[in-house]
Amino acid sequence: MIEDMYRVRTPNSAKLYAEACRVLPAGLTHDSRALSPYPIYVSRAEGPRKWDVDGNEYVDYYGGHGALLLGHCHPRVVEAIRDQAALGTHPGAAHELEVRWGRLVQRLVPSAERVRFTNSGSEASHLALRLARAYTGKSKIVRFVGHFHGWHDQVASGSMSHFDGSVPAGIPASLAAESILLPADDPAAAVQTLQARDDIAAVILEPSGASWGQVPLPPGFLAALRGATHRHGALLVFDEVITGFRWAPGGAQARYGILPDLTVLAKILAGGLPGGAVAGAKEILDQLDPVAARAAGHEKIGHQGTFNANPLCAAAAVATLSIVGNSDACARAEATTQHLREGLRGILVEEDVPWSVYGEASGFVIFPNPERLPLDPASFDPLRLGFKGLKGSRDPELVNRLRIAMLARGVDLNGAPGGLVSAAHGPREVAQTLEAFRDALRALKVAGAMRAAVSAA
């Protein structure tokens, strides 16, 4: 029934997906866009909303995978892109916008003494690890189970799969062995590892906890890492691809008051267009400068990239970061999300559904209780479940049905399931989402999707 309602509303998406499957593996261009029986195909978007090829309107919580703090098509961002497109998309030369973009990052991100642009967050984490290894002369990287740093080979194991540390197909075992994968909820294990070994170049993590806080960090985790990395000569790298310019204008490091040596940035950084950056201590970034590197006795680190800081992305970025720096966009998005989280939790209580909703800043995560634990939505503490309970065990079928049920009621959740809220979302979007959620839960109950969970409460 849930699927029937979705299918009836989205025949043109179904057709496009059938065609896509004949050209794109799985019909997709990003693993996380998978949805059964097929994803919606979106034709336009504006502010907090988007429309599919069948004309259905959605409140959007995908938010360009988190890239759109200002919502879709902010007029100043659109104008900046349009103006720059007419002036050229690739001068094959240095240009003013890259300087202005870098200055904005420097001004907003507390630890950003220098900035190097890349094309994506994955490229930025790749570069950050290279810089860290070269700077320290050490090879191992400490990572945490479930923390995602892009899709490249060095960070593939244990982030979205292979949580037991086994090596994913296509990844050299020797490269996976350069990572020391530690539990994401035990600061003592990380501190002891740093103490016991002298071959660790860097500790990299999402400062929000894995997947923008889906697995929150225990209190004191970041401070413990900051102290231990200082003491033992390793670099601390914050992956702020999602938290950057969202957790606060200066990212999670500004929100928590703990500064890393290097920061990996992307998403909001480039104003909704492709782009990434490594920002951090001048001495470390100076390895990219042949003169400074030689003077410091370092080898120059190579880094190319045809589209690094391309002017179209730089134009969108400068417009976006100027607004982030001069407005309360982060705070507004966070306040809306707080209302949303509270409202969703209230509905779970009223509907007697033993799930919960949590999250930080402008992110919300719906916990659909895959293990059917007895729990009270109003007093749920995600820290008690740790990685295994929150990200390590899932009920993909239930999550898919929830997302389909919400889409059929005009709301697009991401696969957490949950979402990232923009400053363009407001009370109207919250009210519409809450109504859809209540209705979707009832539909899931009728379909028998939650029988086990309800009876365990």
Ligand SMILES: Cc1ncc(COP(=O)(O)O)c(C=O)c1O
């Ligand atoms: C925390 C984090 N790091 C890195 C990345 C990779 O960024 P990109 O998709 O731009 O390569 C992502 C992407 O979702 C991310 O969430």
